[in-house]
Amino acid sequence: MDFDPTLLRTFVAVTETGGFTRAAERLHLTQSAVSHQIRRLEEQVGRALLHRTTRRLTLTEDGEDFLRHAEQILQSLDALSRRFQPSPITGVVRFGVPENFIGDRLPNLLCQFSRAFPDVRMDVNVSMSMDLRQMIDADELDVAVVIALPGGVGDEVLRRTRFVWVAADSFDVAPGRSLPFAFFPSPCINRQIGMSALDGTPVEWHVVFTSPSQQGLNAAISAGLGITVMIEDDVLPGMRIVDGQYGLPPLPPAEFVLLRRPGGCTPAVAEFGKLVLELPASAPQPARMAARVA
Secondary structure (H helix, E strand, O other): OOOOHHHHHHHHHHHHHOOHHHHHHHHOOOHHHHHHHHHHHHHHHOOOOEEEOOOOEEEOHHHHHHHHHHHHHHHHHHHHHHHHOOOOOOEEEEEEEOHHHHOOHHHHHHHHHHHHOOOEEEEEEEOOHHHHHHHHHOOOOOEEEEEEOOOOOOOEEEEEEEEEEEEEOOOOOOOOOOEEEEEOOOOOHHHHHHHHHHHOOOOOEEEEEEOOOHHHHHHHHHOOOOEEEEEHHHOOOOEEEOOOOOOOOOOOEEEEEEEEOOOOOOHHHHHHHHHHHOOOOOOOOOOOOOOOOO
16 A cells, blocks of 8 residues: 555644644644545545544554554655755855874765755865864864864863873883984974973983874884874774883873864854764774883
8 A cells, every 4th residue: 555645644643633623723724624634544544543432532453553653654754855855055164174083984974964965065174183273263164173182262072082102012212212202293282292291301302203194103103113192092003002101291181172263154064063063972992902011
């Protein structure tokens, strides 16, 4: 049987309102039209769905089963309509994100937004957090995710984590020797946090490797060339956290926050920001080796 969704909606309205008159008011129909539609539906089913008396209207046993299926069908049809309904939202969203925030989830996020708002064009910039913050201030981005220290005024926190000192499992350095470090180039919050922490200690250190690429930095650390500052979530197998070792000072906590361009919250930007805020708060934790004592 192919059931007319209009008849199903009328049947559900009658059961929810408890009568033909109130259902007619909800559906903006006449009472006789509602009665006619229910009669057509019962004729198609071949069974009575409603038991009518002068004072009450109740569902028959078949009517209770039919109601359950009708509600499921209408919910699916409504979901299908929402999924493919043309969106009135248009425009461009200029989005900035650091390489280590979304990772493999970035393509899924962009695809989900593109399906929901096909008339919005995305312009994505993957860069370092301090560059992204400057781009927001320079009106080059509408919305961006950046790594920041806690406590920023007006920051919308997406995820909390911490900065850690990281080296390869095989890394070692002789006592008294200058510690080698690998960093992103300036401006970079990881580099800034690490150098600021080291400047307040008697530790001898030098930069041995600089790379603008997360992949390049990971390769240098995995090869045992030096120590770096990472977000705890980014520590890979073959690396270890060396906080408290080699005289290294403690590092502060960190947050991933959502920045928006002042005065730039168009409907398209607002919808995209809402989608980013709905991302799971915790990131998948990579497997990591237990830190060994140097």
